[in-house]
Amino acid sequence: MTEGTVLTALGQWLCATVPLPAASVMVGQVNRVAAPVGLFVIMTVAGRARVATNRTTYAQGCRIVWMQQQVDVRVDLHGPGAGDGAGRIALLFRDPACAAFFAGMNTGAGGVTGGIAPLYATTAQQQAFVSDAAQYEDAWHVTLSLQVNSTATFPQDFANTLSVGIFETDATFPPE
Template identity: 40%
Template sequence: MVQTGSGAADPIATNLSEDDVTTALRAFLLSILPAGTEVRLGQQNRVVAPLGLFVLMTIVVRQQIATNGSKYGIGTRTVSRQEHVTIQVSVFGPGAGDMIERIVTLFRDPYACQFFQQERPQGDVAPLYADDPRQTGFINGERQYENNWNADLHLQANYQYTIAQQFADAATIDLINVDAAYSESNS
């Protein structure tokens, strides 16, 4: 279980984080891209773009796809949430068009299912499908156009949150003779 929170003890434990999802996708991308290709998270401030071919990943949608489920343990309840996570993968630099085609093709292949199964044997992250690649204009800091292709990759992430749950482990039962206790003559 991954403990969440910011320094203080978090009473809710989870099996999966957003970082786990992007780390699994990054590992997949690194397995199919040329050696030395940098794969980073998007939307980071004060980070210089690498030279040559590089990839940025940005989570753009997180959508619940099923009703929560619950499983009970000793003193706990585990709430399950199935989520459809869309990550935009942007490829920059020479050969970006060829690399986005490689990414989309192999993400749509059983290779991706096998890779994620090995990377996350718990089965909590799995590929669903990929949208078609699209070229978008990108103007760098020197006001020059650069080659940029992107596609949305869709994954399923299965989150589990374990919370404390009170249970009754004993009960006292008293029998009451209803006729004697509530007869009309007593009222």
């Protein structure tokens, strides 16, 4: 699962939760997008950590390696209502409806659903923010931690058939 897949899924949940139009949710750092007017959200991946040892499964002709990791995403809210939006996000991130939202999303290859689950959210915090016009603006942030299950698939040879027979060892394989 790519970082883009995780941020797309989280952005859709944020749009439904705050609520916001899709154009008001952006990815942070080098996004080259001007800040919109009104309430908007910037998502920035803040960290990744492995939460379990890899698991390996096998399918027809392939080996599948599963990795579980925690992905932390800092969500910055700017504009009128940012504090209320941050509080709403922190409140609803651990709600069963949030887990169901991510569980039902198509986030994997081949139409696989699931792969993302909410872990926890930090407390919403206000931050100092001065705009390019030297004006103080309402800005809040909350960090959301998600469990992300990623896979990598590799080709794998298997022995599909086995010939069993009785052989006279010395006749078939003479001693040297």
